[in-house]
Amino acid sequence: MIEVSHLVKRHGSRAVVHDVTFTAHPGRVTGLLGPNGAGKSSTLRILLGLDRATSGTALIGGRPYRSLDRPLLEVGAMLDGPGANRGRTARAHLTWVAQSNAIAARRVDEVLELTGLREAARTRIGRFSLGMGQRLGIAAALLGDPDVLVLDEPTNGLDPDGIRWTRRLLRSLADAGKTVLVSSHLMGEMEGIADDVVVIARAGVLASGTAEAVTGDHATLEEAFFALTDGQAAYRASGCDGTAP
Known part of the structure; x- marks a missing residue:
């Protein structure tokens, strides 16, 4: 389970994440949903130990990511595409990532x-292509067969078949009991696949x-998203909580 509680991140006097709380x-x-610049990626970077919060906590299975001994076996993540050396082959990239966490070489072939x-x-x-790079990033996230997946804009650059494939993959992972957290600024892409949603804008949670x-x-x-982000403060849906920064 992912637990984010009262997370705040400030750059000087500017809050890029403001009192964000949710559970996956x-x-x-x-689905962590919101426009570009809403604070989605900053929240995920803190969750994955790539940035430090000003206050609040972000835990995976009750622990901070930085405390995990072999993190790829517990959490698979993709931020900002595959993050791979462009001179390497796909196999070489996945092989060194696997070796970094003592993952069996056969797993590389399986995720390919x-x-x-x-x-x-x-x-x-x-x-x-951009879409192939996204698939490579997802492959790296799956190497350790982790119970938690964190994917930032995974359908970026994918064609319609790729988007449909991604939806089916995410659904199958969740159906297998995994925790799947996906950020997106495209509401339509998450329609019908997200069980739960967290709508974030202006650095804070508007509804969850x-x-x-x-x-x-x-x-x-x-x-619903546009109604929320257009400032209709009176909007409330049964079973939701909304807070404005």
């Missing part, structure tokens, strides 16, 4: 197959709860 549960896909990159295994990453509860009387989650 096993067996469910949780799972993400549709088997035939591109010996292709240098500099020749990858089940996707159905946050959608409320609106026709779509996207419409």
Whole structure:
């Protein structure tokens, strides 16, 4: 389980994350939704130990990420694409990532197959399309077969087939009991896949709860999101909590 509690991150006098609180549960896909610059990536960077919070906590299984001995076996993550050396092949990149956490070499072949990159295994990453790079980042996140997945904008650059594949993968991971936290600024892409959503804007949480509860009387989650971010403070959906920074 992921537990983020009263998280605050300031750059000088500016709050990039303001009192963000939510929980992502096993067996469910949780969507962290908001426009670019809302604080989604900053929240995930703190969760993954890449940045320090000004105050508050972000825990995975009750522990901070930095305390995990072999983190890839517990948490798989993708931030800012694959983060790979463009001169390496896909196989070489995944191999060294696996070795860093003592993951068996056979797992590299398994994730290449799972993400549709088997035939591109010996292709240098500099020749990858944006969508292939996203698949490589997801492959690296899956190497340790972790119980927690944290993915930042995983469908960025994917074509419609790739988006559908990603949705099916996330659903299958959650159905297998894993905790799946996905950030996105595209509401339509999360419609029908997210069990729970956290709507974040202006650095703070505007609403959180089940996707159905946050959608409320609106026709779509996207419409509910625009109602929230247009400043309609009176909006409340049953089962949601909303706080404005």
